[in-house]
Amino acid sequence: MKVMKFGGTSVGSAQRMKNMVALVAAEGNVLVVLSAMSGTTNSLISISQSIHDSEFGNARKQIDDLETKYKNTAAELLSDPELLGKADAYINKVFSDLRSYVDRPFSIKEEKEVVAFGEKLSTNLVALYMKQQGLDSVLLDATEFIRIDRDGEPDQAYIKEKANAVIAADPDHKIYLTQGFICRNMDGEIDNLQRGGSDYSASLLGAALNAEEIQIWTDIDGMHNNDPRFVEGTSPVSELHFEEAAELAYFGAKILHPTCVQPAKFANIPVRLLNTMEPEAPGTTIYNAAPTHTIKAVAAKDNITAIKIKSSHMLLAYGFLCKVFEIFEKYHTPIDMITTSEVGVSVTIDNERYIKEIEKELAMFGDVTVDHDMVIVCVVGDLEWQNRGFEAAVVNALKDIPVRMISYGGSNYNISLLIRKEDKINALKLLSENLF
Numbered sequence: 424m425k426v427m428k429f430g431g432t433s434v435g436s437a438q439r440m441k442n443m444v445a446l447v448a449a450e451g452n453v454l455v456v457l458s459a460m461s462g463t464t465n466s467l468i469s470i471s472q473s474i475h476d477s478e479f480g481n482a483r484k485q486i487d488d489l490e491t492k493y494k495n496t497a498a499e500l501l502s503d504p505e506l507l508g509k510a511d512a513y514i515n516k517v518f519s520d521l522r523s524y525v526d527r528p529f530s531i532k533e534e535k536e537v538v539a540f541g542e543k544l545s546t547n548l549v550a551l552y553m554k555q556q557g558l559d560s561v562l563l564d565a566t567e568f569i570r571i572d573r574d575g576e577p578d579q580a581y582i583k584e585k586a587n588a589v590i591a592a593d594p595d596h597k598i599y600l601t602q603g604f605i606c607r608n609m610d611g612e613i614d615n616l617q618r619g620g621s622d623y624s625a626s627l628l629g630a631a632l633n634a635e636e637i638q639i640w641t642d643i644d645g646m647h648n649n650d651p652r653f654v655e656g657t658s659p660v661s662e663l664h665f666e667e668a669a670e671l672a673y674f675g676a677k678i679l680h681p682t683c684v685q686p687a688k689f690a691n692i693p694v695r696l697l698n699t700m701e702p703e704a705p706g707t708t709i710y711n712a713a714p715t716h717t718i719k720a721v722a723a724k725d726n727i728t729a730i731k732i733k734s735s736h737m738l739l740a741y742g743f744l745c746k747v748f749e750i751f752e753k754y755h756t757p758i759d760m761i762t763t764s765e766v767g768v769s770v771t772i773d774n775e776r777y778i779k780e781i782e783k784e785l786a787m788f789g790d791v792t793v794d795h796d797m798v799i800v801c802v803v804g805d806l807e808w809q810n811r812g813f814e815a816a817v818v819n820a821l822k823d824i825p826v827r828m829i830s831y832g833g834s835n836y837n838i839s840l841l842i843r844k845e846d847k848i849n850a851l852k853l854l855s856e857n858l859f
Contacts, residue, residue, distance in 0.1 A: 426454045426634045428603060428625035431461035432642040433699040434545050437499035440552060446640070446702055447598060448558055454628060456603040457549060458621040459541025460496070463489070467541055470521070471534040479525050486525075490518040493544055506551045513547050536613045539566075542602035542621075550600055560598035563589055569606035569624060571614055577606075577623070579686065583631040590632065601628075619683025626683050630690035637687050637694045643678050644698035645707030646671055648720040649855045653848045657855070660707050660719050667719055667803050668694075668709045670837045674801035675722035684709060718804035718813060721854045723847055727759065727797040728775055729827055730782070733767040734789025743788070744768065750784045759799060760830045760839055769828055771799065771841060796844040797827065802854065803837045814838055820857035824850050 427447060434440050434457055447455055459467075466489050473482035497510040517540055524533055542565075550562040568585035570578045590599065603621020608614040616623045622639055629637035645659035646668065663671070665688040673681040678696060687694050693710040732747060747768060751758055754777035758770045767789070772778075778793065785791045802817050814831055817838050828841035842850055 424452050424454060424632055424634050425450060426456060426625050426629040426632070426637045427640060428456040428621055428638065429458065429640045429699065430621065430642070431458045431463070433640050434458065434549065435461035437496050439699065440496075440500055440549055443640070443699060444549065444553055444556060444558070446699065447553075448556070452597055454599045454601065454632065454634070455549075456601055456621055456625045456628065457542060457545050458603050459545050460492075463541040463544070464538060467538045468534075471529070471537050474525055474529045475534070482525050483522065486518060486521055490514065493518075493548075497548060500548060500552050501555060503555050506555050510548060510551050514544070517544060532612060535615060538615065539602075539605040539613050542605050546600055546602050553598065553600070558598055559596050560600055561593055561596045563599055563601040565602040565605055565624065566607045566613060569616075569627065571606055571608050571616065573609055575608075575617070577616065577627050577686075578609075579627065579631070582627055586628055586631045619680030622680055623683040626686045626694070629692050629694075630686035633690065634692055637692055638697055639679065639694060640697050640699045641678060642698060642700055643696075644701050644704040645696045646678055646720060648859055649851055650675070650721075650723060654851050654855050659704070661705060663707060663709045663719060664805075664836065665694075665709055665711055666834070666836045668707075670801060670803045670834065671720055671722045674724045674799055674803075674837075674839070715805040716810060718802060718806075718816075718858050720803050721851060721858070722801050722803065723851060724759070724773065724799040724801070725844070725847070727771050727773055727799050727841065728778065729769060729771050729794040729797050729841055730785065731767060731769040731792040731794075732785050732789050733792070747785065747788065750781055753784075754781055756781065760828055760841060762828050762830060771797065771828065794827065798842055798844050798847045798850075800840045800842060800847070800850050800854070801837050802840075802858070805836070806831075806838060807835050808832060816858060817854070820853050821850055824853065 429443050433443050447453060466485060470482050470485045493514050497507060501507040501510055521540060524537055546562055553560040568582060568589050570581050572578045603624040604615050606614050606616060625637050647657040648660050649657045651657045665684060669681045672679040684694050691711055693708055695706055695708050697706040698704050756772050756774055756777055759773060760771040762769050782791050782793060806813055824842055824846050826840050826842055830839040
């Protein structure tokens with residue numbers, strides 16, 4: 424069995440749903456994981472915010488607009504009167520339920536229930552269209568077999584047991600269809616996976632079912648070797664190691680969330696990134712044994728803040744770094760990069776929410792300097808330290824760009840460089856010219 428996940432743009436209209444179903448029908452024995460139609464989750468979050476702010480008139484108008492969108496999509500998608508009638512009845516029920524939230528107390532629990540309607544709507548419409556096309560398919564409720572624990576992490580043992588049991592109870596279908604993103608928590612309430620959303624669902628289910636491969640279908644033909652928004656002539660990277668893909672995703676490649684492929688990595692199941700707009704394109708394959716001795720790609724992460732703590736008293740001081748890290752832990756602020764010297768330490772963060780509090784507490788240890796609007800440029804590939812010349816090639820490519828920090832050696836798969844925001848595009852172009 425293969426797992427095929429389709430994102431919001433891949434089911435963003437009736438025609439795209441039809442195209443997606445054609446791709447599924449050509450594969451055969453598959454589990455299909457769907458996102459909500461593009462724009463739907465944002466609309467549901469906006470509706471939730473309006474209800475929370477007691478802007479009930481605005482909430483009702485947004486609900487009406489979203490209902491019209493789904494009614495129009497159903498009418499375009501389904502030509503069979505009986506199936507269209509079922510779609511209309513389901514849409515009526517969902518939006519009746521949605522309107523009921525306007526008139527009752529509203530908390531984060533209710534917001535999660537509201538947001539879950541998006542995936543339920545998209546899967547219901549696609550299930551009806553598959554039936555119209557005569558495909559042997561069945562719709563499964565993801566909240567019956569995907570659960571998170573008290574810490575909000577997927578309960579993978581539960582998912583493996585329940586997902587296999589659901590398939591075993593109804594084993595004779597060629598296509599199984601379910602929702603991405605949504606799940607239940609340990610209290611049995613509707614919840615969601617947050618990080619990576621539907622990609623995470625696909626990876627979890629692929630690992631649980633020991634799938635042949637996991638396909639992530641989006642509107643981009645794989646991970647590119649640089650950012651096509653800023654650099655001309657980029658190309659998809661055909662093969663990546665899981666660690667390389669995670670580095671690229673963390674440092675700016677938005678096609679994939681860095682944590683969502685971890686279940687597939689540990690289960691040793693390849694993940695393919697494919698394009699619904701160009702289904703013939705080979706895309707990117709991610710697995711545990713990718714080609715070595717090459718630099719694969721470049722990515723950039725914006726909105727970085729650099730913090731430097733300089734103190735002559737810290738020379739060889741026992742426990743100094745521990746005290747510094749405890750301040751960031753206290754304010755739940757992760758660190759991206761770190762460099763040290765005999766008299767100072769520099770770190771970067773991507774969340775300035777508690778920057779003033781952090782800066783104040785760090786000042787107890789020495790002089791603190793903060794640089795805003797910085798960018799981390801990450802070069803990814805087989806960067807084992809024994810591979811001669813790779814790090815020199817990266818640094819030489821940026822010889823005319825001021826570099827605030829360099830991090831190399833913490834990972835076998837990347838070199839990270841901190842630069843000014845205004846130098847980002849030039850840096851990306853120079854790296855492409857010199858490395859690829």
